[in-house]
Amino acid sequence: SITQRFANSFPHILKMASGQLSRAEALACKGCRHACHVMLYSDTRSQLFGRIPIRHIILMQMRFDGLLGFPGGLVTLSKETLEEGLSRELLEEIGVAVPIAEENHVESCYGPASSSSSSSHLILHFYAKKLEEEQILDIEHSAVSKAADHGHEVLGMVRVPLYQTQGGRGLSSFLSHSFIGNARLQLVDCLLRFGLISAKHLHKALSQAVETHK
């Protein structure tokens, strides 16, 4: 098709149209503000009710504004790299400065156009890092007992249910909540990207989310 031929010839134009940019392109924007968020996750053998495999623990948080999002925040490039800034935000929000490397980078994109015309573009950088289950459990404890932002910027960490119960609840219900920015899309994208769920299972959960909760 014409669209496909266009996509093959001008991949960068499609990336720009979708708001996506590489880490290097993003860093080249001098006047931009930057925010970094991360999906921390692990495998698990545990089961819900002793029979439904939980498979993976994926950490998100309930933010001060009532929306679900990933831990992380604004980074000051004059003082810290993207990844250092993200680790600092993790210390503030979950009580552990989880080290983040460039290889954990997933994608960068332009944030929503700011309402005040004076403030500069916001670029959102997204990362994912796989941890051991014990590290995730440590983080969940620290998020309450050590994180300076607990009860202020962050109202609590939450795990993403990946299963679908017989009544059609689970992932579909989770996806029906309200998310900050494109956090919902980042979650769905990473579920597929890292093989945390099958495309068929995800498709079912997404259509259930629309049918039962909209």
Ligand code: GTP
């Ligand atoms: P302050 O310390 O109060 O400045 O907050 P922060 O540094 O922790 O910033 P925050 O985490 O709120 O992120 C800054 C901006 O990034 C938000 O206003 C949102 O627009 C956006 N944002 C926050 N969380 C996410 C997320 O999970 N995904 C995406 N795509 N954007 C997010």
Ligand code: MN
């Ligand atoms: Mn119970």
Ligand code: MN
């Ligand atoms: Mn923060």
Ligand code: MN
């Ligand atoms: Mn934050």
Ligand code: MN
């Ligand atoms: Mn901050």
Ligand code: MN
């Ligand atoms: Mn803060």
